[in-house]
Amino acid sequence: MSSKPYQPAAIEAAMQQRWRDERTFSVTEDPERESFYCLSMLPYPSGALHMGHVRNYTIGDLISRYQRLLGKNVLQPMGWDAFGLPAENAAIKNNTAPAAWTYANIEHMRGQLERLGFAYDWEREVTTCKPEYYRWEQLMFTRLMKQGLAYRKDSEVNWDPVDQTVLANEQVVDGRGWRSGALVERRTIPQWFLKITDYAEELLAGLDELDGWPESVKTMQRNWIGRSEGAEFSLPVCDADGVVQPDGLAIDVFTTRPDTAFGVTYAVLAPEHPLVGALTTDDQREAVDAFRSRVASTSEIDRLSDEGQLDKRGVFTGAYVLNPFNQQAVPLYLADYVLMGYGTGAIMAVPGQDQRDWEFAKAYDLPIIRTVQPPEDWEGEAYTGDGPAINSDWLDGMDVTDAKAKAMDWLEEQGIGRRTVNYRLRDWGVSRQRYWGCPIPVIYCEACGAQPVPEEELPVVLPEDVSFMGVQSPIKTDPEWRKTTCPACGGAAERETDTFDTFMESSWYYARYCCPDAEAQLDERANYWLPVDQYIGGIEHAIMHLMYFRFYHKLLRDAGMVDSDEPAKRLLCQGMVVAETYKIEGEDGSTTWINPDDVEVQKDDKGKIIGARLASDGTPVTVGAVEKMSKSKNNGVDPQSLVDRYGADTVRLFSLFAAPPDQSLEWSESGVEGAFRFLKRLWTLIDQHLEAGEPTSLDTQGLDDGQREVRRLVHDTIAKVSDDIDRRFTFNTAIAALMELTNHLARFEDTSPQGLAVAREGWTAIVQLLSPVTPHLSEALWDRLGDGRRLLEAGWPEADDSARVRQAVELVVQVNGKLRGRITVAPGCDRDSAQALALEEPNVQRFIEGKTVRKVIHVPDRLLNIVVG
């Protein structure tokens, strides 16, 4: 009989206490040992852990514990991305200071992480809102200013005219301020930028070396950088007859298709282009101004989206420019699809070869000239493929590549243009007009201009004990805080009151964990750990965070602080955690979202969901879509209550088992119960095994067929689980394999001494292989099954290949590709013997009877396909 049922709360508390007492997860740099740095994206301390955190950190902990069992010196740190907008919102709502709210959240969430049993080295904890952290990024910024890598320029922000404040994009809903409801304006203010474009080429090339990164992320980053080769050249402004004034204006355009220049039928300026005012004719000025103000209040995404209002997407300026290739005058338009931030902010339009130009030309009744011959059966509109040039004078007949080269040669010979490379990537704007962020360490002097705060005066400390009203940043409204003296001339001066983008903190925290107490941004310990061996985080960070993170590493390298070129070798992007939504739709059209916890689901006799109602009073509830867990849809599930009910090991097991890590994970209460059931069962089965008697030492040569078969399953499972964790990152299938082996061992009732020895080997392997997933349960069972060492010191089990040899294999027999039978053969059985055996099968005979065997395909140890006709 079982001595004690599975009691996760007691086991987990005891194991966590042991790890704390023994400082199990504190690490030091040891050059004698191979290091492994496993990093999960640090959380924003929003108040409580959500399922996305649990999923992320469970994956990280699994990898960390696995690598540790392989014998590596594993660093797994944790910290807090503590600056950000939500603290300001919470401060307004609760009338607290953002700092106090943030620190309280950190305390609570740290406790939650500890309760989940993650193997963090808490002695390296980093909190980004503390001056001892952000002082170093201020120092780095002042150095970048001196190098010219940080610079100031005018840039647009969302301005709320009622609240008199800058709004984040997230705070603009349908063009209005989320609090005031006022129509948001675009306002231009000077802001600080980092020259990430100087690193565009290296950021692009570096992707080719990142073998451990998902292809999708690398592709997105390549497209984001958006390198394109082309030509820049000038179109002189002329009158409608093509007459150019000497010393008149010209517009510069960038094109990747100079070979199509004979097909230019109009040109376009971005609405914000500085020459618009000078070029617009009087009769068009009213229309142009109206168009510009409408575009100015439209977000960039809306500008690029096709809203089906093509006739409102542009306006004629009244001006003409001269195409230097054919001396033709073409009209100059403004259009919302041309952005000032890309290329020169002006394009030559070739509707025959560009679909957006084609649509614009159709809408505005502009001529279309094809300059590349489309294929015979071409049914599309603009043709962007290859083909001989036509209607292009001295380019006619050339293919696209040759024509491009010749057109660019010609531009350079004529001295009117040149070859250039353009990037879609823009410099990183780091200024935010908000309080709860790292102060930008700059002093403005009327006489000396913008000055970096001298190194010995850093950090510029953000006051934390403030009353925060939300309309304005306290350091902007306080007349005293900004008062200072100019470091250059000593005269009265003012501090910058903007703060950094919070991506600034999350761009270098990984390096600070290596040396959290260093009296510099980093010290030599960084190179022991870096680059990160495994980085884990959400796919939503595929572009921005991961680009800034790579960029900042190169800044650290160029400052001599790290040796490597890239911050992380392997990257795993986990999917979202989603859940079913439930709602009650009121008669007035209102929608009330109901939490899954409060809903009873009704099913038909096949288990298909046919309805739902409130658990409390039976009110019918509509089943909505499966969506990302969120407050707005009220479909979030609190991990804390799950840990309380089932224990950390069950929550960890479910979040790894329910889906592969890179796919979205659908929350399921009954799935969690299934995970809990498995752990209870495993506990009981191992208990029963221990009660069944002491095994002798295993005699691998003296096993009977049943014992040998079980041992083969054990070692196949060891090999599969190792491969799934190490190479494939498919933790769900690793767990499935362990469940399968558990089922086999449960059915193996051989209590002979050798039988018990085989079972002991199997149960021990399961406990070890499962330990990165369910560390508490595994360590508690290991204490009873193991060899006296700690589980974490005993290492990762290795598959014994000799145990995995099979006596016989099943071969699938197909006739014309359809399954018609199975035969059992010796491993490595040749084609002729397999065919002879297959032809004896009655069902195979039935399907080939009266037909001629035309071909036989044999895949050794797998399949035999007999093709008849």
Add this chain to the structure above:
RNA sequence: GCCGGAGUGGCGGAACUGGUAGACGCGACGGACUCAAAAUCCGUUUCUGGAAACAGAGUGAGGGUUCGAGUCCCUCCUCCGGCACCA
């Protein structure tokens, strides 16, 4: 709009290099135990036909390549992530 990803039983998912579609888990159904329920254990479970053996169909839709396609190619649909001030 642009870039990236996904779509397989009632549900989550498996099928790794083009070779048995549905591992494992959930749910459902049947049974054992129980006064009963819970828990636990055993069995069945893609659909259609059939007592069964077995046959036919089947991986978002439509085409194609191949002895053989969930997997490769083309066209399309739907959903999700990102788009530079949410983190």
